[in-house]
Amino acid sequence: MTGILEYSFMQNAFLAAVLVSVACGLVGTYVVIKRIVFISGGISHAAFGGIGLGYFLGINPIMAAIPFSILSSLIMGITSKKVKISEDTAIGILWSFGMAIGIIFINLTPGYVPDLMSYLFGSILTVPVNDIIIMFLLDLIIIITVLLFYREFQGISFDEEFSQVIGMPTTYIYLLLLSMVALSVVVMIKVVGVILVIALLTIPAAIAKQYTYKIGHMMVLAVILGIILTIGGLFVSYIFNLASGATIVLVLSLGFICSSVIQKLRNAL
Numbered sequence: 001m002t003g004i005l006e007y008s009f010m011q012n013a014f015l016a017a018v019l020v021s022v023a024c025g026l027v028g029t030y031v032v033i034k035r036i037v038f039i040s041g042g043i044s045h046a047a048f049g050g051i052g053l054g055y056f057l058g059i060n061p062i063m064a065a066i067p068f069s070i071l072s073s074l075i076m077g078i079t080s081k082k083v084k085i086s087e088d089t090a091i092g093i094l095w096s097f098g099m100a101i102g103i104i105f106i107n108l109t110p111g112y113v114p115d116l117m118s119y120l121f122g123s124i125l126t127v128p129v130n131d132i133i134i135m136f137l138l139d140l141i142i143i144i145t146v147l148l149f150y151r152e153f154q155g156i157s158f159d160e161e162f163s164q165v166i167g168m169p170t171t172y173i174y175l176l177l178l179s180m181v182a183l184s185v186v187v188m189i190k191v192v193g194v195i196l197v198i199a200l201l202t203i204p205a206a207i208a209k210q211y212t213y214k215i216g217h218m219m220v221l222a223v224i225l226g227i228i229l230t231i232g233g234l235f236v237s238y239i240f241n242l243a244s245g246a247t248i249v250l251v252l253s254l255g256f257i258c259s260s261v262i263q264k265l266r267n268a269l
Contacts, residue, residue: 009126012127012128012129016124017124017234019135019187024204024222024226025205025208026184027181029215029222033205034157040201043182044194044197046068046073046263047072047182047194049068050065050067051064052101052102052109054103064230065186065189066100066183066186073100073181077175078175079094081171081264119190120195122244122245122248123193124244124245125234125253126190127190131190145176146180149176154215155170156173188201191230191248196249200226200230204229207221207225210259226257229254233248
């Protein structure tokens with residue numbers, strides 16, 4: 001089993017698993033507590049527009065997805081707060097727009113797009129060193145932002161109305177949180193893809209929430225669970241020659257089911 005670590009692509013895959021687990025553990029905790037899973041899904045699908053733009057411009061699709069995802073998150077946040085339409089309607093429109101414009105850009109790109117499926121469904125086994133570096137830098141930005149705005153994020157996650165009453169700029173903090181979600185989505189795209197990224201963003205934090213309500217503890221536990229389950233899914237996909245992104249999500253889902261069963265048994269006893 002340890003022999004597979006001799007391959008450079010497996011070493012990159014393990015590094016990617018750790019990096020995405022840090023992002024999904026920190027930001028996913030706020031996503032679960034504030035119940036913005038749907039808007040996070042909208043951001044992840046809108047990010048596909050950035051992937052298509054990257055192919056069209058001939059640059060790294062991950063680099064193009066960063067500003068595109070942040071812009072999409074800000075538009076969703078502002079629209080849900082300021083425009084007189086329901087939040088789910090605004091998210092659904094931008095969700096569809098991002099996917100559609102991504103497909104248009106790819107169709108306009110001359111030649112064959114070789115690794116498009118890896119951005120849709122993930123391919124942790126093919127993550128290059130350049131993307132590892134980008135993921136690491138994005139993780140640093142997420143960690144620093146969470147540390148600097150820990151109390152503000154905590155305030156709007158538990159009681160946004162009270163935070164606004166005491167003078168906190170809740171709208172700007174909320175938009176900053178959505179920007180962190182956007183960066184997390186970009187970190188995870190190569191691992192599980194645009195289609196499945198929402199699972200990695202929410203499941204580790206959802207499991208952690210079953211054992212503690214303290215945000216700091218939830219973050220640490222979510223990161224640890226993310227690393228264990230993501231690497232476990234990576235091993236399973238390698239051994240049985242399965243799609244890596246889908247297998248990781250399957251292992252995450254089984255982990256959540258097992259944890260829920262254990263909690264019910266504990267409560268029954």
